[in-house]
Amino acid sequence: MVTTGTLTSNRNLFFWMSIHRPVVATRSTEEPPAHPAARRRLQEASSTMRIHRYRPLSYALALAVLVGSLTGCLCRLCPPKPPEPGPPPPEPPVETLARIEVDDGIEVALLEQELGLEPVKVEEGRILYYRPDAEMTRKLADLGYQPVRVDAAPVLHRVMRVDRSLLLEEAALVDAGATVLLREERYWIVRASYRQLQVLARLGYPLSAVEELQLHPRQVRIVVDSFAQIAEVGRAGVDIYNATPLRDPKDPYRVEQSERGDAQPYVVLGGAFDDAIDRLRELDLQVEILPDPQGVVR
Amino acid sequence: MNRNLLAVFGLTLLASSTISAGPAFGAIDFSAFHTPAQVDSELANLASTHPSIARLQTIGNSVEGRPIRALKISDNVNTDESDEGDVVFVALHHAREWISAEVALYLAEYLVTHYSTDAALRACMDNLEIWIIPVLNPDGYIYSASDPSRRYWRKNRRNNGDGTFGVDLNRNYAYKWGLGTGNEGSSSTAHDAYRGPYAFSEPETTAFRNFIDGLDHPRALLTYHSFSELFLRPWAYTTSDPPGEPTLAFLAQNSISRIAAVHGHTYGETIWYNSYGETTDYFWNDSRLAGFTPELRPSSGGFGGFAPPPSQILPTAEENLPAALQFIRDAGCRRLWIKDHPTDNGTEPSSVWTGTGWNPAFWVSPDIWTVPATLTGGATVTLNVRIHNDGPAISGATIRAYYTDPRVALEFPNPANVLIGQQSPTTLPPGDTVLSFPWTVPTGTNIWGERHWCVGAVVTHPDDRPLTTMIERTSNIGARNFQTVPELVSGTLTVAVTNFLDVAAEYRVTIDRDDLPEDWEVIMPPRPEPPVLNRKARILGVERNVIEPGETVIQPIRVEIPPDAPPDLVHELQVSGALLPLVPGERTAVGNGYTFRIGGTPEEDDMQP
Numbered sequence: 001m002v003t004t005g006t007l008t009s010n011r012n013l014f015f016w017m018s019i020h021r022p023v024v025a026t027r028s029t030e031e032p033p034a035h036p037a038a039r040r041r042l043q044e045a046s047s048t049m050r051i052h053r054y055r056p057l058s059y060a061l062a063l064a065v066l067v068g069s070l071t072g073c074l075c076r077l078c079p080p081k082p083p084e085p086g087p088p089p090p091e092p093p094v095e096t097l098a099r100i101e102v103d104d105g106i107e108v109a110l111l112e113q114e115l116g117l118e119p120v121k122v123e124e125g126r127i128l129y130y131r132p133d134a135e136m137t138r139k140l141a142d143l144g145y146q147p148v149r150v151d152a153a154p155v156l157h158r159v160m161r162v163d164r165s166l167l168l169e170e171a172a173l174v175d176a177g178a179t180v181l182l183r184e185e186r187y188w189i190v191r192a193s194y195r196q197l198q199v200l201a202r203l204g205y206p207l208s209a210v211e212e213l214q215l216h217p218r219q220v221r222i223v224v225d226s227f228a229q230i231a232e233v234g235r236a237g238v239d240i241y242n243a244t245p246l247r248d249p250k251d252p253y254r255v256e257q258s259e260r261g262d263a264q265p266y267v268v269l270g271g272a273f274d275d276a277i278d279r280l281r282e283l284d285l286q287v288e289i290l291p292d293p294q295g296v297v298r
Numbered sequence: 299m300n301r302n303l304l305a306v307f308g309l310t311l312l313a314s315s316t317i318s319a320g321p322a323f324g325a326i327d328f329s330a331f332h333t334p335a336q337v338d339s340e341l342a343n344l345a346s347t348h349p350s351i352a353r354l355q356t357i358g359n360s361v362e363g364r365p366i367r368a369l370k371i372s373d374n375v376n377t378d379e380s381d382e383g384d385v386v387f388v389a390l391h392h393a394r395e396w397i398s399a400e401v402a403l404y405l406a407e408y409l410v411t412h413y414s415t416d417a418a419l420r421a422c423m424d425n426l427e428i429w430i431i432p433v434l435n436p437d438g439y440i441y442s443a444s445d446p447s448r449r450y451w452r453k454n455r456r457n458n459g460d461g462t463f464g465v466d467l468n469r470n471y472a473y474k475w476g477l478g479t480g481n482e483g484s485s486s487t488a489h490d491a492y493r494g495p496y497a498f499s500e501p502e503t504t505a506f507r508n509f510i511d512g513l514d515h516p517r518a519l520l521t522y523h524s525f526s527e528l529f530l531r532p533w534a535y536t537t538s539d540p541p542g543e544p545t546l547a548f549l550a551q552n553s554i555s556r557i558a559a560v561h562g563h564t565y566g567e568t569i570w571y572n573s574y575g576e577t578t579d580y581f582w583n584d585s586r587l588a589g590f591t592p593e594l595r596p597s598s599g600g601f602g603g604f605a606p607p608p609s610q611i612l613p614t615a616e617e618n619l620p621a622a623l624q625f626i627r628d629a630g631c632r633r634l635w636i637k638d639h640p641t642d643n644g645t646e647p648s649s650v651w652t653g654t655g656w657n658p659a660f661w662v663s664p665d666i667w668t669v670p671a672t673l674t675g676g677a678t679v680t681l682n683v684r685i686h687n688d689g690p691a692i693s694g695a696t697i698r699a700y701y702t703d704p705r706v707a708l709e710f711p712n713p714a715n716v717l718i719g720q721q722s723p724t725t726l727p728p729g730d731t732v733l734s735f736p737w738t739v740p741t742g743t744n745i746w747g748e749r750h751w752c753v754g755a756v757v758t759h760p761d762d763r764p765l766t767t768m769i770e771r772t773s774n775i776g777a778r779n780f781q782t783v784p785e786l787v788s789g790t791l792t793v794a795v796t797n798f799l800d801v802a803a804e805y806r807v808t809i810d811r812d813d814l815p816e817d818w819e820v821i822m823p824p825r826p827e828p829p830v831l832n833r834k835a836r837i838l839g840v841e842r843n844v845i846e847p848g849e850t851v852i853q854p855i856r857v858e859i860p861p862d863a864p865p866d867l868v869h870e871l872q873v874s875g876a877l878l879p880l881v882p883g884e885r886t887a888v889g890n891g892y893t894f895r896i897g898g899t900p901e902e903d904d905m906q907p
Contacts, residue, residue, distance in 0.1 A: 093459070102833075103833065103834070104475070104476060104497075105472065105475040105476045105495075105496040105497035105575075106472050106475065106497050106801065106834065106880075106881060106882065107833060107834055107837070108495070108496035108497065108499075109472060109496055109497045109498045109499070109881075109882040110834055110837045110838060110880070110881075110882050112496070112499075112882075113882045114837050114838060114839075115837070119495055119496060119499075120459075121495060122495040122496045124476065124485060125475070125476035125497075128496075144833060144836065156460070157487075158460045158461050159460055159461035159462050159488060160461060181488055191460070191486070191487075191488065210461045212463060213447055213448075215461075215462060215488060216447075217490065219600060219601055221600070227570065230570035230571060231482075231570060231571045231572065234480050234481030234482060234570070234571035235480040235481065235571075236480055237480040237481070237484065237486070237489060238480065238481060239452070239481055239489070239490035239491055240481050240570060240571055241525075241599070241601060241604070242525065242526050242598050242599055242600070242603055243570045244597075244598045266570075268570075269599070269600040269601075270481075271450070271601065273488060273489070276480070290600065293446070293447070293449060293450055294449075295445060295446035295447025295448075295449075296447050
């Protein structure tokens with residue numbers, strides 16, 4: 001099992017390397033992750049050490065290897081210290097759920113009001129999950145529903161913190177199906193299903209609970225071409241506080257015309273997580289990150 | 299309820315000596331934002347210092363169990379006066395919008411302190427129950443106020459169970475819930491506009507819906523938000539116009555003018571994005587309760603816009619006061635009005651759904667008639683509309699007359715209406731004024747194959763505005779049902795029921811045959827049930843007569859008149875209907891009816907299809 005505690009506390013590249021091989025050897029005895037991309041990553045991790053995102057640091061890495069080797073020799077003189085056991089992979093609060101299909105959120109509200117049904121999760125207002133309950137299942141069946149039992153792990157999601165280290169890749173998080181909400185210097189905040197989180201844990205990604213204040217959207221400033229495009233920014237996931245025509249003389253970034261068209265440009269101010277900012281940049285919009293409000297610590 | 303201004307004035311003089319004035323207006327300090335505890339204590343203080351007109355009550359609890367408090371302001375505040383209308387002001391759906399609670403608090407103080415000194419305002423307040431809910435989201439408010447790093451928290455404090463907290467209460471109402479993405483209403487629990495797992499999943503929104511449902515006659519709703527200086531009206535979910543857009547636009551623009559007149563800030567009318575599951579959309583769709591969203595100061599800015607300098611509190615509250623007061627005047631003091639039925643005295647609503655019919659029929663206004671009385675398709679007649687003016691002479695009123703295909707639910711104006719004419723008399727003198735419009739009666743049948751047309755008249759004035767489009771719920775609108783052929787001898791009447799709502803509904807068609815002789819038979823055959831009943835209907839235990847949005851159902855009514863009935867004997871048959879939407883909470887009936895004249899002599903152009 002990957003010792004997440006060890007990896008979490010690892011701020012020293014040598015230390016990480018010194019435990020790297022034993023960790024992989026332990027992994028190889030485990031059942032491989034279900035997700036093909038995760039399996040691929042695991043294979044890659046067990047065979048070679050690849051650094052994709054931090055090439056500029058490769059020199060530092062080489063130096064660290066050298067220093068590490070020397071230190072390792074010295075350490076042989078000391079008694080070996082076993083890796084600290086990390087927390088187990090996150091488990092969903094229930095193992096199984098019951099699922100029914102509904103038309104919309106109003107139907108869910110009616111089921112709650114009339115039957116006392118307590119939804120555990122509703123996906124897009126169409127798939128309702130509840131804790132299996134024989135009496136409730138009977139009532140629902142009487143109304144024509146067809147409840148089905150399902151495994152909770154791929155259904156329920158959780159937002160977690162993943163501490164970063166040089167050799168952990170964001171791409172693997174995405175491959176495993178996680179959504180990266182925040183990409184901070186020392187950690188990622190991801191949203192993923194329990195199943196996906198379990199895969200990540202096996203891959204060695206150190207997961208921990210999110211402190212609420214870490215889950216703070218960034219302040220963004222976006223210039224759009226037209227009034228209509230403001231709504232696109234909102235749909236991409238920006239919590240729009242305000243939008244004003246760019247010609248507003250109070251705006252220090254005043255320009256008369258957008259570079260991308262003749263329509264009236266607007267400045268949109270709002271809050272957004274990194275997944276929304278990524279989407280905006282895919283739309284070829286310039287996103288300026290503004291300072292956080294007072295008291296926000298990342 | 300006393301609608302006679304002179305009598306009200308007399309009562310004011312009589313009663314003012316018995317009502318404790320309490321602290322004067324201005325006792326509450328608005329030089330700084332109140333803490334949540336201070337808002338609570340100011341509300342309690344207003345109630346305790348004006349016990350005869352103000353009472354604090356709880357409309358429900360938040361997700362963390364905190365009470366959601368409403369200050370009721372009314373003449374007999376400890377009595378539920380079921381004949382009085384209700385006007386509701388709510389604030390702080392969003393935790394960070396502190397200034398909205400300040401505006402609500404300011405309004406509350408103004409009303410309780412001016413009740414004893416402003417006779418005109420008091421006359422309107424006496425006809426109403428006014429509800430002020432400064433903080434709908436107490437958990438979020440307290441969280442927002444607890445630490446500077448939490449100042450810009452927007453949602454409630456629902457533990458979403460996945461490491462995130464909060465649901466955006468203004469994306470959690472049932473109308474069009476779940477159809478948006480991102481800022482429109484997100485499915486992502488971390489997002490500030492997270493809509494919740496399902497409509498009305500939150501105790502705060504459920505409490506507010508149940509509170510409105512429990513009111514006797516809700517007339518108007520203002521839900522304060524910040525910021526950007528806007529005065530928004532339905533729809534929030536689309537840029538398309540809602541039914542009744544001219545009425546909503548008039549109310550919004552008139553309010554914007556009143557706001558601008560105070561400090562020169564002209565609020566805008568449109569916002570940059572759509573919102574699904576929004577408050578005012580829900581209530582306009584549900585019951586044509588006019589709701590508006592003032593987005594308060596400042597006009598622009600980043601996150602700091604949610605925390606304007608305290609020096610902005612007072613001017614923001616001051617400029618929004620006249621708009622709020624006008625809604626109270628509109629709802630509580632009707633002046634120009636049209637009767638809905640012969641016994642209508644201007645009471646709103648003029649008719650109620652009893653479960654088996656509308657009592658009394660409200661589509662029979664004696665203030666609307668034609669010359670000649672008998673209508674023939676294609677003929678040009680004179681349509682007369684009588685306006686009652688209970689006050690002194692008034693200028694600036696506009697009267698519009700429309701005709702429309704009668705459907706189960708009638709409203710004026712509506713996109714289905716055809717404008718007959720519009721007049722803006724120089725003055726309307728005290729008492730009654732009759733205005734005449736030329737009207738070319740439609741030929742043939744309406745689109746449902748009926749020879750029925752409904753004429754509606756709407757009177758508007760900047761100081762006397764209709765707050766809804768429903769005939770029975772405002773004295774500013776009257777309607778009269780006309781038949782272009784006079785009588786049916788024996789045969790089948792067809793009644794069309796259209797579900798104009800956006801949700802499935804149960805429909806009920808009822809016949810009032812009290813006016814008919816006993817041996818005249820009226821039979822309404824049951825409609826065959828569709829093979830699969832709507833699932834929402836099954837949940838609610840509704841077993842029949844379900845109509846999907848946009849669907850029209852033709853309901854035949856068989857009339858059998860004995861052959862020996864005197865040919866000059868004509869009776870009226872009232873057929874009415876209602877839609878009861880299949881939604882959570884109380885299912886508010888909307889509907890209308892027709893008057894059929896039956897009996898008499900057969901004519902070539904009779905009503906049978």
